[in-house]
Amino acid sequence: MRESTIARNYAEALLALARKANALDAWGALILGVSDAVKSDARLENFLAAPQVSASQKNAVLEKAFGPVLPRMLVRFLQKLVHNRRQTLIPDIAVEYSNLVDEAEGRVHAQVILAREATEADRAAIARSLSERLGKTVVPHVQVNSTMLGGIIVKVGDTVMDGSVRKRLSMLRAQLNAGTAR
DSSP, X not given: OOHHHHHHHHHHHHHHHHHHTTOHHHHHHHHHHXXXXXXXXXXXXXXXXXXXXXXXXXHHHHHHHHTTTSOHHHHHHHXXXXXXXXXXXXXXXXXXXXXXXXXXXXXXXXXXXXXXXXXXXXXXXXXXXXXXXXXXXXXXEEEEOTTOOSEEEEEETTEEEEEEHXXXXXXXXXXXXXXXXO
């Protein structure tokens, strides 16, 4: 199986545990924190990946490090990953978990590109408009591209909605050229 499929399967198991604890978002923040710790601390990452360190030693370290701060079921989940030799997938599992929670909550993330910085009111209006259009709660991630003339470009998954001035001018040019070709 591909690693992304395996990570998604583990994320689904984690989602089931989080639902039992009635804490989807809290567990998302926790698994993201563990993921960030693994990615940012080379010693921890190397320790977890080291084949010469036994699973029981790794699990003891996880218990000592995370036992006091994480829910018991989450620590046991991490230990199960070690037992199954999937601990290197923790960052991927965190991403997949976040995706699953977004799906469950009816949320999508949109990359929004603007020509200038947006005010909070602009961001709220963009989110509201996109939510109405897509029928889901949209979380906009706004970026500024100063090379744009104006307008907006929105990317949601594989879908691109280009409302930039450059695109509109290009369409107008194509219509004018089509009209003069007759």
